[in-house]
Amino acid sequence: MRRAVVVMFSACLLLCMSLPAEAKEAPPAPRPLWGDLAPGPHAVGYQVLYRFDTSRTWATTRPYGKSFTADPSGRPMRISVWYPAAARATGRKLRFEDYFRGGSAPKGFPDVETLLAERDGASHQRGFRDAYAALAATPTAAIANAPAAPGHFPLVLTTGGQGALLTTNATLAEYLASHGYVVATVFTLGPSSDEPSLGLTPAEVAITVRDYEFTWSVVRALPNVDPSRLAMVGHSMGGSAAVLFAMQNANVAAVVGLDGTYGFPHPPADPGILSVTEGYHHAPRKMRAAILDLRRKQPWIDLSAVRSYHHSDRYLVTLSQMFHSSFTEGSLHQRFSGEFPANPEGTTPRSSGEGFTWTCALIEAFLDLQLNADASGLTRMKAVVEGNPRATFAYEPARAARPPPSVVLEQVEARGLDAVIASVEQLRRELPDEPVVEEAVFVALGYSLLGQGKADRAILAFQLAMYFHPTSANAADSLGDGYSAAGRKDDARKAFERAIQLVPTDPALGSAEAKSGLLEESTRKLKALTP
Numbered sequence: 001m002r003r004a005v006v007v008m009f010s011a012c013l014l015l016c017m018s019l020p021a022e023a024k025e026a027p028p029a030p031r032p033l034w035g036d037l038a039p040g041p042h043a044v045g046y047q048v049l050y051r052f053d054t055s056r057t058w059a060t061t062r063p064y065g066k067s068f069t070a071d072p073s074g075r076p077m078r079i080s081v082w083y084p085a086a087a088r089a090t091g092r093k094l095r096f097e098d099y100f101r102g103g104s105a106p107k108g109f110p111d112v113e114t115l116l117a118e119r120d121g122a123s124h125q126r127g128f129r130d131a132y133a134a135l136a137a138t139p140t141a142a143i144a145n146a147p148a149a150p151g152h153f154p155l156v157l158t159t160g161g162q163g164a165l166l167t168t169n170a171t172l173a174e175y176l177a178s179h180g181y182v183v184a185t186v187f188t189l190g191p192s193s194d195e196p197s198l199g200l201t202p203a204e205v206a207i208t209v210r211d212y213e214f215t216w217s218v219v220r221a222l223p224n225v226d227p228s229r230l231a232m233v234g235h236s237m238g239g240s241a242a243v244l245f246a247m248q249n250a251n252v253a254a255v256v257g258l259d260g261t262y263g264f265p266h267p268p269a270d271p272g273i274l275s276v277t278e279g280y281h282h283a284p285r286k287m288r289a290a291i292l293d294l295r296r297k298q299p300w301i302d303l304s305a306v307r308s309y310h311h312s313d314r315y316l317v318t319l320s321q322m323f324h325s326s327f328t329e330g331s332l333h334q335r336f337s338g339e340f341p342a343n344p345e346g347t348t349p350r351s352s353g354e355g356f357t358w359t360c361a362l363i364e365a366f367l368d369l370q371l372n373a374d375a376s377g378l379t380r381m382k383a384v385v386e387g388n389p390r391a392t393f394a395y396e397p398a399r400a401a402r403p404p405p406s407v408v409l410e411q412v413e414a415r416g417l418d419a420v421i422a423s424v425e426q427l428r429r430e431l432p433d434e435p436v437v438e439e440a441v442f443v444a445l446g447y448s449l450l451g452q453g454k455a456d457r458a459i460l461a462f463q464l465a466m467y468f469h470p471t472s473a474n475a476a477d478s479l480g481d482g483y484s485a486a487g488r489k490d491d492a493r494k495a496f497e498r499a500i501q502l503v504p505t506d507p508a509l510g511s512a513e514a515k516s517g518l519l520e521e522s523t524r525k526l527k528a529l530t531p
Contacts, residue, residue, distance in 0.1 A: 032138055045084070046081070046145070048079065053077055054074035056210075077218070084180050087149070089143050093142075094139070119165065120166055124165075149224070154180075154226055155183075155230050160234070161238050172359075184215055185215075205244065231253055231254040231367055234258065247287050254290045255291050263293065263301050277305055294319070296323075297392070315366065322345065323347050333353060333356075334349045358388055411423070443474065449461060472502065473503045480525060496522045496529070500522050
Protein backbone atom coordinates (compact mmCIF):
# COMPACT_ATOMS: atom_id res chain seq x y z
CA MET A 1 0.00 0.00 0.00
CA ARG A 2 2.81 2.44 0.86
CA ARG A 3 4.44 1.81 -2.53
CA ALA A 4 1.15 2.61 -4.30
CA VAL A 5 0.89 5.91 -2.45
CA VAL A 6 4.43 6.85 -3.46
CA VAL A 7 3.71 6.02 -7.10
CA MET A 8 0.51 8.08 -7.05
CA PHE A 9 2.33 11.06 -5.48
CA SER A 10 5.11 10.86 -8.06
CA ALA A 11 2.56 10.76 -10.88
CA CYS A 12 0.79 13.82 -9.53
CA LEU A 13 4.10 15.66 -9.15
CA LEU A 14 5.03 14.90 -12.77
CA LEU A 15 1.60 16.03 -13.92
CA CYS A 16 1.88 19.32 -12.07
CA MET A 17 5.37 19.92 -13.45
CA SER A 18 4.09 19.39 -16.96
CA LEU A 19 1.29 22.01 -16.66
CA PRO A 20 1.94 25.56 -17.94
CA ALA A 21 2.73 28.11 -15.22
CA GLU A 22 -0.56 29.96 -15.55
CA ALA A 23 -2.52 26.78 -14.81
CA LYS A 24 -1.09 26.75 -11.28
CA GLU A 25 -2.10 30.35 -10.51
CA ALA A 26 -5.18 31.01 -8.40
CA PRO A 27 -8.14 32.27 -10.43
CA PRO A 28 -8.35 36.08 -10.57
CA ALA A 29 -10.49 37.80 -7.97
CA PRO A 30 -13.91 38.77 -9.32
CA ARG A 31 -14.15 42.42 -10.35
CA PRO A 32 -17.65 42.86 -11.80
CA LEU A 33 -17.78 46.55 -10.80
CA TRP A 34 -14.49 47.45 -12.48
CA GLY A 35 -15.73 47.40 -16.05
CA ASP A 36 -12.76 47.72 -18.40
CA LEU A 37 -10.31 48.81 -15.69
CA ALA A 38 -7.07 46.82 -15.83
CA PRO A 39 -5.96 45.47 -12.44
CA GLY A 40 -2.51 46.18 -11.10
CA PRO A 41 0.01 43.63 -9.83
CA HIS A 42 -1.42 43.42 -6.29
CA ALA A 43 -4.39 41.73 -4.72
CA VAL A 44 -6.61 44.09 -2.71
CA GLY A 45 -6.82 43.94 1.07
CA TYR A 46 -9.37 45.74 3.22
CA GLN A 47 -9.51 46.50 6.92
CA VAL A 48 -11.43 48.76 9.28
CA LEU A 49 -9.70 50.71 12.05
CA TYR A 50 -11.69 51.92 15.06
CA ARG A 51 -10.16 54.88 16.89
CA PHE A 52 -11.18 57.75 19.15
CA ASP A 53 -10.07 61.35 18.61
CA THR A 54 -9.71 62.37 22.23
CA SER A 55 -9.14 66.02 21.31
CA ARG A 56 -12.89 66.30 20.57
CA THR A 57 -16.13 65.07 22.07
CA TRP A 58 -18.99 63.15 20.48
CA ALA A 59 -21.33 62.01 23.22
CA THR A 60 -23.64 64.75 24.42
CA THR A 61 -22.21 66.12 27.65
CA ARG A 62 -25.25 68.24 28.57
CA PRO A 63 -28.35 66.22 27.67
CA TYR A 64 -31.58 68.18 27.74
CA GLY A 65 -32.84 68.46 31.30
CA LYS A 66 -29.87 66.61 32.78
CA SER A 67 -26.64 67.59 34.48
CA PHE A 68 -23.23 67.72 32.84
CA THR A 69 -21.50 64.40 32.19
CA ALA A 70 -18.06 64.39 30.59
CA ASP A 71 -17.31 62.37 27.44
CA PRO A 72 -14.09 60.49 28.35
CA SER A 73 -13.79 58.61 25.03
CA GLY A 74 -13.92 61.35 22.41
CA ARG A 75 -15.06 61.41 18.80
CA PRO A 76 -15.41 57.90 17.26
CA MET A 77 -13.53 57.44 13.98
CA ARG A 78 -14.34 54.47 11.73
CA ILE A 79 -11.53 54.37 9.17
CA SER A 80 -11.69 52.08 6.12
CA VAL A 81 -8.41 51.14 4.47
CA TRP A 82 -7.78 49.44 1.11
CA TYR A 83 -4.20 48.35 0.53
CA PRO A 84 -1.94 46.29 -1.75
CA ALA A 85 -2.13 42.70 -0.55
CA ALA A 86 0.13 39.74 -1.16
CA ALA A 87 -0.35 38.26 -4.64
CA ARG A 88 -1.79 34.96 -3.37
CA ALA A 89 -3.71 36.48 -0.47
CA THR A 90 -6.60 34.39 0.75
CA GLY A 91 -9.47 35.23 3.03
CA ARG A 92 -13.08 36.30 3.02
CA LYS A 93 -14.05 37.98 -0.25
CA LEU A 94 -16.27 40.97 0.41
CA ARG A 95 -19.58 41.68 -1.22
CA PHE A 96 -20.52 45.28 -1.95
CA GLU A 97 -22.92 45.31 0.98
CA ASP A 98 -20.16 44.26 3.36
CA TYR A 99 -18.68 47.74 3.11
CA PHE A 100 -21.62 49.23 4.99
CA ARG A 101 -23.32 46.30 6.73
CA GLY A 102 -22.10 43.67 9.16
CA GLY A 103 -19.19 45.61 10.64
CA SER A 104 -18.02 44.51 14.06
CA ALA A 105 -16.92 47.47 16.12
CA PRO A 106 -15.05 46.69 19.34
CA LYS A 107 -16.84 46.76 22.66
CA GLY A 108 -17.30 50.28 23.92
CA PHE A 109 -17.27 51.84 20.47
CA PRO A 110 -20.48 53.79 19.68
CA ASP A 111 -22.94 52.11 17.35
CA VAL A 112 -21.83 54.00 14.24
CA GLU A 113 -22.24 50.78 12.22
CA THR A 114 -26.00 51.20 12.45
CA LEU A 115 -25.75 54.80 11.25
CA LEU A 116 -23.52 53.70 8.40
CA ALA A 117 -25.88 50.92 7.30
CA GLU A 118 -28.90 53.21 7.49
CA ARG A 119 -27.24 55.99 5.50
CA ASP A 120 -25.51 53.98 2.77
CA GLY A 121 -28.14 51.27 2.53
CA ALA A 122 -31.01 53.75 2.25
CA SER A 123 -29.16 55.81 -0.35
CA HIS A 124 -28.44 52.79 -2.55
CA GLN A 125 -31.99 51.51 -2.18
CA ARG A 126 -33.31 54.86 -3.39
CA GLY A 127 -30.80 55.09 -6.21
CA PHE A 128 -30.97 51.55 -7.57
CA ARG A 129 -34.42 50.41 -6.42
CA ASP A 130 -35.20 46.95 -7.81
CA ALA A 131 -31.51 46.37 -8.58
CA TYR A 132 -30.43 47.01 -4.99
CA ALA A 133 -30.41 43.35 -3.95
CA ALA A 134 -28.20 42.43 -6.91
CA LEU A 135 -25.85 45.35 -6.17
CA ALA A 136 -25.61 44.45 -2.48
CA ALA A 137 -24.67 40.85 -3.34
CA THR A 138 -22.10 41.77 -6.00
CA PRO A 139 -18.59 40.56 -5.11
CA THR A 140 -15.88 43.18 -4.81
CA ALA A 141 -12.17 42.78 -5.41
CA ALA A 142 -11.34 43.22 -1.72
CA ILE A 143 -10.27 40.52 0.73
CA ALA A 144 -10.97 41.19 4.39
CA ASN A 145 -7.80 41.60 6.48
CA ALA A 146 -5.57 40.06 3.80
CA PRO A 147 -1.80 40.00 4.48
CA ALA A 148 -0.24 43.21 3.18
CA ALA A 149 2.19 43.15 0.29
CA PRO A 150 5.77 43.96 1.30
CA GLY A 151 6.88 47.55 0.85
CA HIS A 152 5.87 51.12 1.68
CA PHE A 153 3.18 52.65 -0.52
CA PRO A 154 1.81 56.17 -1.10
CA LEU A 155 -1.33 57.12 0.80
CA VAL A 156 -4.48 58.49 -0.82
CA LEU A 157 -7.29 59.88 1.34
CA THR A 158 -10.75 59.94 -0.27
CA THR A 159 -13.94 61.76 0.66
CA GLY A 160 -17.31 62.51 -0.84
CA GLY A 161 -19.83 65.30 -0.54
CA GLN A 162 -22.77 66.02 1.72
CA GLY A 163 -23.60 62.87 3.67
CA ALA A 164 -20.79 61.15 1.77
CA LEU A 165 -21.27 57.43 1.40
CA LEU A 166 -18.49 55.14 2.53
CA THR A 167 -18.85 53.39 -0.83
CA THR A 168 -18.57 56.64 -2.83
CA ASN A 169 -15.04 55.86 -3.94
CA ALA A 170 -14.86 52.15 -3.07
CA THR A 171 -14.26 50.91 -6.63
CA LEU A 172 -11.63 53.59 -7.21
CA ALA A 173 -10.01 52.59 -3.89
CA GLU A 174 -9.86 48.93 -4.93
CA TYR A 175 -8.38 49.87 -8.30
CA LEU A 176 -5.69 52.13 -6.80
CA ALA A 177 -4.81 49.53 -4.15
CA SER A 178 -4.18 46.98 -6.89
CA HIS A 179 -1.77 49.47 -8.46
CA GLY A 180 0.26 50.07 -5.31
CA TYR A 181 -1.57 52.70 -3.25
CA VAL A 182 -2.96 52.60 0.28
CA VAL A 183 -6.38 54.29 0.21
CA ALA A 184 -8.27 55.43 3.31
CA THR A 185 -11.59 57.06 4.04
CA VAL A 186 -13.39 57.86 7.27
CA PHE A 187 -17.08 57.69 8.12
CA THR A 188 -17.72 61.39 8.73
CA LEU A 189 -20.20 62.12 11.49
CA GLY A 190 -21.93 65.30 12.58
CA PRO A 191 -20.75 67.46 15.46
CA SER A 192 -22.28 65.28 18.22
CA SER A 193 -24.41 62.24 18.94
CA ASP A 194 -27.41 64.60 19.01
CA GLU A 195 -26.50 65.82 15.51
CA PRO A 196 -25.05 62.77 13.73
CA SER A 197 -25.25 64.18 10.19
CA LEU A 198 -23.15 66.92 8.60
CA GLY A 199 -24.40 69.90 6.64
CA LEU A 200 -22.60 72.30 4.32
CA THR A 201 -21.70 75.30 6.47
CA PRO A 202 -18.05 76.34 6.79
CA ALA A 203 -18.03 75.01 10.36
CA GLU A 204 -19.29 71.60 9.25
CA VAL A 205 -16.87 71.35 6.33
CA ALA A 206 -14.14 72.21 8.84
CA ILE A 207 -15.23 69.14 10.84
CA THR A 208 -14.63 66.99 7.76
CA VAL A 209 -11.17 68.50 7.27
CA ARG A 210 -10.30 67.83 10.89
CA ASP A 211 -11.59 64.26 10.61
CA TYR A 212 -9.15 63.69 7.77
CA GLU A 213 -6.30 65.26 9.68
CA PHE A 214 -6.91 62.71 12.40
CA THR A 215 -7.25 59.91 9.83
CA TRP A 216 -3.92 60.98 8.29
CA SER A 217 -2.26 60.83 11.72
CA VAL A 218 -3.53 57.26 12.21
CA VAL A 219 -2.99 55.73 8.78
CA ARG A 220 0.44 57.24 8.19
CA ALA A 221 1.72 55.08 11.07
CA LEU A 222 0.74 51.81 9.36
CA PRO A 223 3.79 49.74 8.44
CA ASN A 224 2.93 49.62 4.72
CA VAL A 225 2.45 53.40 4.32
CA ASP A 226 5.08 55.84 3.08
CA PRO A 227 4.16 59.05 5.00
CA SER A 228 6.22 61.21 2.64
CA ARG A 229 3.78 60.60 -0.24
CA LEU A 230 0.25 61.87 0.38
CA ALA A 231 -2.68 62.83 -1.86
CA MET A 232 -6.38 63.48 -1.36
CA VAL A 233 -9.32 62.78 -3.68
CA GLY A 234 -12.63 64.54 -3.05
CA HIS A 235 -15.96 64.36 -4.84
CA SER A 236 -18.49 67.23 -4.80
CA MET A 237 -18.19 69.07 -1.48
CA GLY A 238 -15.37 66.66 -0.69
CA GLY A 239 -13.40 68.42 -3.43
CA SER A 240 -13.60 71.65 -1.45
CA ALA A 241 -12.66 69.78 1.73
CA ALA A 242 -9.65 68.28 -0.07
CA VAL A 243 -8.46 71.73 -1.18
CA LEU A 244 -8.82 73.13 2.34
CA PHE A 245 -7.06 70.06 3.77
CA ALA A 246 -4.11 70.63 1.41
CA MET A 247 -3.91 74.31 2.39
CA GLN A 248 -3.48 73.30 6.02
CA ASN A 249 -1.19 70.33 5.41
CA ALA A 250 1.95 71.05 3.42
CA ASN A 251 2.68 67.30 3.17
CA VAL A 252 -0.09 66.94 0.57
CA ALA A 253 1.53 66.54 -2.85
CA ALA A 254 -1.61 66.18 -4.97
CA VAL A 255 -5.34 66.88 -4.87
CA VAL A 256 -7.99 65.41 -7.16
CA GLY A 257 -11.36 67.16 -7.37
CA LEU A 258 -14.19 65.12 -8.87
CA ASP A 259 -16.84 67.63 -9.95
CA GLY A 260 -15.75 69.60 -6.89
CA THR A 261 -18.05 72.33 -5.62
CA TYR A 262 -15.12 74.76 -5.63
CA GLY A 263 -15.90 75.02 -9.37
CA PHE A 264 -19.59 75.80 -8.88
CA PRO A 265 -20.79 79.39 -9.45
CA HIS A 266 -19.64 81.96 -6.90
CA PRO A 267 -21.72 82.88 -5.07
CA PRO A 268 -23.46 79.53 -5.42
CA ALA A 269 -26.93 79.48 -6.97
CA ASP A 270 -27.91 77.24 -4.06
CA PRO A 271 -27.22 79.16 -0.82
CA GLY A 272 -26.86 75.81 0.97
CA ILE A 273 -23.64 75.00 -0.92
CA LEU A 274 -20.41 76.25 0.59
CA SER A 275 -18.19 78.37 -1.60
CA VAL A 276 -14.66 77.15 -0.98
CA THR A 277 -13.52 80.75 -0.60
CA GLU A 278 -15.74 80.92 2.49
CA GLY A 279 -14.09 77.88 4.03
CA TYR A 280 -12.03 78.22 7.17
CA HIS A 281 -8.33 78.57 6.41
CA HIS A 282 -8.89 79.21 2.68
CA ALA A 283 -5.57 80.76 1.66
CA PRO A 284 -4.69 80.62 -2.06
CA ARG A 285 -1.04 81.42 -1.41
CA LYS A 286 -0.71 78.30 0.76
CA MET A 287 -2.00 75.98 -1.96
CA ARG A 288 1.08 74.24 -3.35
CA ALA A 289 -0.25 70.73 -4.09
CA ALA A 290 -0.79 69.87 -7.74
CA ILE A 291 -4.49 69.73 -8.67
CA LEU A 292 -6.32 67.49 -11.10
CA ASP A 293 -9.73 69.07 -11.60
CA LEU A 294 -11.99 66.54 -13.30
CA ARG A 295 -15.58 67.58 -13.95
CA ARG A 296 -18.62 67.65 -16.18
CA LYS A 297 -18.60 69.95 -19.18
CA GLN A 298 -21.06 72.66 -18.14
CA PRO A 299 -21.38 76.32 -19.25
CA TRP A 300 -21.79 77.59 -15.70
CA ILE A 301 -18.51 76.26 -14.30
CA ASP A 302 -16.49 78.89 -12.42
CA LEU A 303 -12.83 77.98 -11.89
CA SER A 304 -11.76 81.38 -10.57
CA ALA A 305 -10.87 79.80 -7.22
CA VAL A 306 -8.61 77.21 -8.89
CA ARG A 307 -6.97 79.88 -11.02
CA SER A 308 -6.12 81.84 -7.87
CA TYR A 309 -3.91 78.96 -6.74
CA HIS A 310 -0.93 80.40 -8.62
CA HIS A 311 1.61 78.13 -6.96
CA SER A 312 -0.07 74.85 -7.96
CA ASP A 313 0.28 72.88 -11.15
CA ARG A 314 -3.32 72.68 -12.37
CA TYR A 315 -4.58 69.97 -14.73
CA LEU A 316 -8.11 70.76 -15.91
CA VAL A 317 -10.13 67.99 -17.54
CA THR A 318 -13.79 68.01 -18.57
CA LEU A 319 -15.99 65.08 -19.63
CA SER A 320 -19.32 65.37 -21.40
CA GLN A 321 -22.34 63.06 -20.98
CA MET A 322 -21.73 62.68 -17.27
CA PHE A 323 -23.86 63.09 -14.16
CA HIS A 324 -22.49 64.50 -10.94
CA SER A 325 -22.46 60.98 -9.50
CA SER A 326 -20.87 59.40 -12.59
CA PHE A 327 -17.39 60.22 -11.29
CA THR A 328 -17.87 57.86 -8.35
CA GLU A 329 -20.70 55.50 -9.29
CA GLY A 330 -20.49 55.31 -13.09
CA SER A 331 -19.67 51.61 -13.03
CA LEU A 332 -22.75 50.99 -10.86
CA HIS A 333 -24.88 53.01 -13.27
CA GLN A 334 -23.69 50.94 -16.20
CA ARG A 335 -24.34 47.62 -14.50
CA PHE A 336 -27.48 48.25 -12.47
CA SER A 337 -29.30 51.42 -13.55
CA GLY A 338 -30.96 50.27 -16.75
CA GLU A 339 -31.93 53.30 -18.83
CA PHE A 340 -31.64 56.86 -17.59
CA PRO A 341 -34.52 59.22 -18.30
CA ALA A 342 -33.88 61.77 -21.06
CA ASN A 343 -31.54 64.50 -19.80
CA PRO A 344 -29.94 67.62 -21.31
CA GLU A 345 -26.44 66.19 -21.00
CA GLY A 346 -27.30 63.10 -23.00
CA THR A 347 -25.92 60.88 -20.25
CA THR A 348 -26.61 57.16 -20.56
CA PRO A 349 -25.62 54.24 -18.34
CA ARG A 350 -22.93 53.42 -20.89
CA SER A 351 -21.50 56.96 -21.08
CA SER A 352 -21.55 57.18 -17.28
CA GLY A 353 -19.67 53.87 -16.98
CA GLU A 354 -17.13 54.83 -19.64
CA GLY A 355 -16.58 58.19 -17.96
CA PHE A 356 -15.95 56.47 -14.64
CA THR A 357 -13.37 54.17 -16.29
CA TRP A 358 -11.58 57.16 -17.82
CA THR A 359 -11.75 58.95 -14.45
CA CYS A 360 -9.99 56.09 -12.66
CA ALA A 361 -7.30 55.84 -15.35
CA LEU A 362 -6.67 59.60 -15.21
CA ILE A 363 -6.42 59.59 -11.43
CA GLU A 364 -3.97 56.71 -11.39
CA ALA A 365 -1.77 58.37 -14.05
CA PHE A 366 -1.90 61.71 -12.17
CA LEU A 367 -0.96 60.10 -8.86
CA ASP A 368 1.87 58.19 -10.52
CA LEU A 369 3.15 61.52 -11.86
CA GLN A 370 2.89 63.38 -8.56
CA LEU A 371 3.60 60.72 -5.90
CA ASN A 372 5.88 58.32 -7.76
CA ALA A 373 7.72 60.87 -9.95
CA ASP A 374 6.71 58.75 -12.95
CA ALA A 375 6.94 61.01 -16.00
CA SER A 376 4.89 58.54 -18.03
CA GLY A 377 1.91 59.58 -15.90
CA LEU A 378 1.52 62.80 -17.90
CA THR A 379 1.80 60.90 -21.17
CA ARG A 380 -0.90 58.50 -20.02
CA MET A 381 -3.14 61.35 -18.88
CA LYS A 382 -2.91 62.98 -22.31
CA ALA A 383 -3.46 59.65 -24.04
CA VAL A 384 -6.69 59.07 -22.10
CA VAL A 385 -7.97 62.51 -23.13
CA GLU A 386 -6.73 62.44 -26.72
CA GLY A 387 -8.46 59.12 -27.32
CA ASN A 388 -11.72 60.43 -25.91
CA PRO A 389 -13.88 62.74 -28.08
CA ARG A 390 -15.91 63.64 -25.00
CA ALA A 391 -12.96 65.11 -23.07
CA THR A 392 -10.91 68.32 -23.00
CA PHE A 393 -7.57 68.94 -21.30
CA ALA A 394 -5.77 72.11 -20.19
CA TYR A 395 -2.65 72.65 -18.10
CA GLU A 396 -1.81 75.76 -16.07
CA PRO A 397 1.71 75.58 -14.60
CA ALA A 398 2.61 76.79 -11.15
CA ARG A 399 4.21 80.18 -10.82
CA ALA A 400 7.30 80.68 -8.74
CA ALA A 401 6.43 81.37 -5.13
CA ARG A 402 7.49 84.60 -3.48
CA PRO A 403 10.60 84.23 -1.33
CA PRO A 404 10.06 84.31 2.43
CA PRO A 405 11.00 87.56 4.21
CA SER A 406 14.19 86.08 5.70
CA VAL A 407 15.42 85.17 2.22
CA VAL A 408 14.60 88.66 0.93
CA LEU A 409 16.76 90.16 3.66
CA GLU A 410 19.60 87.78 2.84
CA GLN A 411 19.39 88.89 -0.78
CA VAL A 412 19.49 92.55 0.26
CA GLU A 413 22.67 91.92 2.25
CA ALA A 414 24.23 90.02 -0.65
CA ARG A 415 23.08 92.11 -3.63
CA GLY A 416 22.08 95.48 -2.23
CA LEU A 417 18.74 97.15 -1.62
CA ASP A 418 18.26 98.54 -5.15
CA ALA A 419 18.84 95.18 -6.84
CA VAL A 420 16.36 93.41 -4.57
CA ILE A 421 13.76 96.14 -5.06
CA ALA A 422 14.05 95.59 -8.82
CA SER A 423 13.56 91.83 -8.36
CA VAL A 424 10.55 92.37 -6.12
CA GLU A 425 9.02 94.75 -8.66
CA GLN A 426 9.31 92.01 -11.29
CA LEU A 427 7.60 89.53 -8.97
CA ARG A 428 4.80 92.01 -8.34
CA ARG A 429 4.18 92.23 -12.06
CA GLU A 430 4.06 88.44 -12.32
CA LEU A 431 1.83 88.08 -9.23
CA PRO A 432 -0.42 91.15 -9.36
CA ASP A 433 -2.93 89.65 -6.92
CA GLU A 434 -0.33 88.69 -4.33
CA PRO A 435 1.62 91.11 -2.15
CA VAL A 436 5.29 90.18 -2.24
CA VAL A 437 6.34 92.54 0.55
CA GLU A 438 3.57 92.74 3.13
CA GLU A 439 3.91 95.72 5.42
CA ALA A 440 2.75 93.96 8.59
CA VAL A 441 5.02 90.96 7.98
CA PHE A 442 8.18 93.00 7.36
CA VAL A 443 7.47 95.46 10.19
CA ALA A 444 6.98 92.54 12.59
CA LEU A 445 10.20 90.96 11.31
CA GLY A 446 12.03 94.24 11.85
CA TYR A 447 10.95 94.53 15.47
CA SER A 448 11.87 90.89 16.04
CA LEU A 449 15.37 91.65 14.79
CA LEU A 450 15.54 94.73 17.01
CA GLY A 451 14.73 92.50 19.96
CA GLN A 452 17.70 90.32 18.98
CA GLY A 453 20.02 93.33 18.88
CA LYS A 454 20.29 93.24 15.07
CA ALA A 455 19.43 96.86 14.33
CA ASP A 456 21.18 97.05 10.95
CA ARG A 457 19.23 94.05 9.64
CA ALA A 458 16.00 95.39 11.13
CA ILE A 459 16.51 98.63 9.18
CA LEU A 460 16.54 96.64 5.92
CA ALA A 461 13.15 95.11 6.77
CA PHE A 462 11.71 98.52 7.66
CA GLN A 463 13.17 100.09 4.47
CA LEU A 464 11.46 97.45 2.32
CA ALA A 465 8.16 98.01 4.13
CA MET A 466 8.51 101.78 3.63
CA TYR A 467 9.47 101.53 -0.05
CA PHE A 468 6.60 99.25 -1.06
CA HIS A 469 4.06 101.00 1.20
CA PRO A 470 4.98 104.67 0.77
CA THR A 471 1.70 105.96 2.25
CA SER A 472 2.12 104.04 5.51
CA ALA A 473 2.78 106.21 8.52
CA ASN A 474 3.34 103.08 10.62
CA ALA A 475 6.13 101.87 8.28
CA ALA A 476 7.82 105.28 8.49
CA ASP A 477 7.53 105.32 12.28
CA SER A 478 8.98 101.81 12.46
CA LEU A 479 11.90 102.81 10.25
CA GLY A 480 12.54 105.65 12.68
CA ASP A 481 12.71 103.13 15.52
CA GLY A 482 15.26 101.12 13.56
CA TYR A 483 17.48 104.12 12.89
CA SER A 484 17.23 105.16 16.56
CA ALA A 485 18.35 101.71 17.71
CA ALA A 486 21.32 101.90 15.34
CA GLY A 487 22.31 105.36 16.61
CA ARG A 488 21.49 107.06 13.27
CA LYS A 489 19.72 110.07 14.78
CA ASP A 490 19.49 112.24 11.65
CA ASP A 491 17.92 109.43 9.65
CA ALA A 492 15.58 108.66 12.56
CA ARG A 493 14.39 112.30 12.71
CA LYS A 494 13.62 112.30 8.98
CA ALA A 495 11.68 109.03 9.33
CA PHE A 496 9.56 110.33 12.22
CA GLU A 497 8.91 113.60 10.35
CA ARG A 498 7.73 111.53 7.39
CA ALA A 499 5.43 109.53 9.64
CA ILE A 500 3.88 112.74 11.04
CA GLN A 501 3.26 113.99 7.49
CA LEU A 502 1.60 110.73 6.42
CA VAL A 503 -0.76 110.29 9.40
CA PRO A 504 -3.63 112.49 8.14
CA THR A 505 -3.85 110.75 4.73
CA ASP A 506 -2.87 107.19 5.62
CA PRO A 507 -5.84 105.00 4.48
CA ALA A 508 -4.79 102.22 6.86
CA LEU A 509 -5.44 104.44 9.89
CA GLY A 510 -9.19 104.32 9.66
CA SER A 511 -10.22 105.82 12.98
CA ALA A 512 -9.47 109.19 14.52
CA GLU A 513 -8.15 107.38 17.60
CA ALA A 514 -5.61 105.43 15.52
CA LYS A 515 -4.40 108.59 13.79
CA SER A 516 -4.19 110.51 17.04
CA GLY A 517 -2.29 107.73 18.78
CA LEU A 518 0.35 107.30 16.06
CA LEU A 519 0.74 111.08 15.63
CA GLU A 520 1.34 111.51 19.36
CA GLU A 521 3.85 108.63 19.44
CA SER A 522 5.88 109.82 16.41
CA THR A 523 5.90 113.38 17.74
CA ARG A 524 7.18 112.23 21.12
CA LYS A 525 10.00 110.25 19.51
CA LEU A 526 10.94 113.18 17.28
CA LYS A 527 11.16 115.57 20.25
CA ALA A 528 13.36 113.11 22.11
CA LEU A 529 15.84 113.28 19.22
CA THR A 530 15.76 117.07 18.84
CA PRO A 531 19.03 118.72 20.03
